Amino acid sequence: MEENIGLKFMRATELKRLSPTDQMKGMEQPPLIKGRGRADYCLHLPDPEGLEVKSNDLIKAFTERRSIRSYADRPLALPELAFLLWATQGVFRDLGQATLRTVPSAGARHALETYILVNRVEPLRPGLYRYQPLEHTLLIENEDPELRDHITAACLGQKMVEGSAVTFIWTAIPYRMNWRYGERGFRYLHLDAGHVGQNLYLAAEAIECGACAIGAYDDQEMNRILEVDGVEEMVIYMATVGKKEKEAGDD
Numbered sequence: 277m278e279e280n281i282g283l284k285f286m287r288a289t290e291l292k293r294l295s296p297t298d299q300m301k302g303m304e305q306p307p308l309i310k311g312r313g314r315a316d317y318c319l320h321l322p323d324p325e326g327l328e329v330k331s332n333d334l335i336k337a338f339t340e341r342r343s344i345r346s347y348a349d350r351p352l353a354l355p356e357l358a359f360l361l362w363a364t365q366g367v368f369r370d371l372g373q374a375t376l377r378t379v380p381s382a383g384a385r386h387a388l389e390t391y392i393l394v395n396r397v398e399p400l401r402p403g404l405y406r407y408q409p410l411e412h413t414l415l416i417e418n419e420d421p422e423l424r425d426h427i428t429a430a431c432l433g434q435k436m437v438e439g440s441a442v443t444f445i446w447t448a449i450p451y452r453m454n455w456r457y458g459e460r461g462f463r464y465l466h467l468d469a470g471h472v473g474q475n476l477y478l479a480a481e482a483i484e485c486g487a488c489a490i491g492a493y494d495d496q497e498m499n500r501i502l503e504v505d506g507v508e509e510m511v512i513y514m515a516t517v518g519k520k521e522k523e524a525g526d527d
């Protein structure tokens with residue numbers, strides 16, 4: 277059978293085939309997080325531990341979690357958004373050369389960055405923001421009012437993006453991972469993103485929100501919208517979040 281690209285990738289990144297990595301060669305470690313860039317305004321987020329989150333039974337959270345694609349008009353409050361950001365990428369220990377966060381990551385490399393398209397979060401203005409996990413702050417990246425339509429279109433017109441209160445967009449900076457693991461690191465980027473996605477689903481449940489993962493998006497268009505080059509940094513995963521619509525019988 278002719279090998280397809282996926283199988284070739286899996287074979288080429290088997291541990292025994294790997295060449296020495298940049299870390300093994302003594303090269304300097306890349307920065308732990310992406311710098312501020314041109315953003316000159318940074319918003320300090322509320323402490324997630326201050327938020328009263330209903331203490332969810334773990335088994336219940338597993339069984340009740342569903343992908344939810346339609347949301348109520350109610351906005352999220354800023355502390356709720358802060359909680360979701362913390363639950364998906366929050367740093368609880370800075371070790372200098374690495375960070376320990378609410379999600380696992382191969383070698384604690386944490387090669388993902390979190391952008392959010394804000395549609396309805398009180399009191400934020402709609403736009404594209406980026407989370408700074410070390411400082412627990414948000415940077416404003418882009419306030420173009422047409423952004424929501426562009427991102428919806430890049431997600432093949434999936435209406436849940438324009439209907440969401442907030443859409444998470446995770447990018448990967450591969451060298452942060454590949455410095456240690458070489459090309460095998462590309463596997464780990466995707467595994468890491470899966471953990472982040474699951475934390476978002478479960479955290480959303482705890483604040484009466486629904487979430488839905490998005491893998492169907494136009495890569496080049498999403499990279500263009502985020503102004504990332506698709507090589508040093510690329511969009512790797514997305515997910516929408518919004519308040520759950522009340523069901524009959526709820527008050």
Ligand SMILES: Cc1cc2nc3c(=O)[nH]c(=O)nc-3n(C[C@H](O)[C@H](O)[C@H](O)COP(=O)(O)O)c2cc1C
Nearest residue numbers: 341342343344345434436473488489490491492493
């Ligand atoms: C990697 C991944 C990509 C997904 N991409 C999409 C997507 O682009 N659009 C969508 O509506 N749902 C998407 N989903 C949600 C799945 O369709 C959903 O998880 C599946 O139907 C099972 O439903 P459940 O999550 O309610 O258990 C994705 C889920 C995963 C894990």
